[in-house]
Amino acid sequence: MSVATSAHNHDVEEGLDLRPKFDASGLLTCVVTDAATGEVLMVAHMNEEALRKTIASGDAWYFSRSRNALWRKGESSGHTQRVVEMRMDCDQDAIWIRVEQTGAACHTGRRSCFYRKVDVPAGGAKLTFVDADKVFDPQVVYRK
Numbered sequence: 382m383s384v385a386t387s388a389h390n391h392d393v394e395e396g397l398d399l400r401p402k403f404d405a406s407g408l409l410t411c412v413v414t415d416a417a418t419g420e421v422l423m424v425a426h427m428n429e430e431a432l433r434k435t436i437a438s439g440d441a442w443y444f445s446r447s448r449n450a451l452w453r454k455g456e457s458s459g460h461t462q463r464v465v466e467m468r469m470d471c472d473q474d475a476i477w478i479r480v481e482q483t484g485a486a487c488h489t490g491r492r493s494c495f496y497r498k499v500d501v502p503a504g505g506a507k508l509t510f511v512d513a514d515k516v517f518d519p520q521v522v523y524r525k
Contacts (some may be wrong), residue, residue: 394471401432402474408444409476411488415425416465416479422486423494427476439464458522460484485516488523492516 430477
């Protein structure tokens with residue numbers, strides 16, 4: 382794996398070498414979907430180490446910006462993600478992984494992090510809960 386430069390756009394966009402383009406913070410955006418249903422489960426970030434560990438292990442690894450730490454999905458909760466397929470976008474600065482999700486993907490205890498929709502009534506945009514049932518109680522699972 383190497384970091385691509387703009388001088389090699391054709392190679393990055395049309396070539397077959399994995400050449401991720403990490404941002405200034407050393408991260409790639411990662412979109413995670415359920416391999417069976419296509420449901421968007423979460424959006425996270427990967428640094429180079431998380432990407433390498435995901436490729437090597439088949440388990441989803443991420444980099445937490447808030448904790449400034451590498452983490453394997455499910456290491457605290459037991460709600461794991463087994464990678465079925467990984468796809469890199471055209472300029473290799475974002476990755477999409479399709480996973481077999483065990484339990485919930487969201488730290489709030491919900492299956493997906495996308496459990497609210499944006500409604501736009503006359504008074505302005507607001508959020509409404511959808512598919513918001515909790516799979517687990519985060520107070521119990523993440524007790525320290």
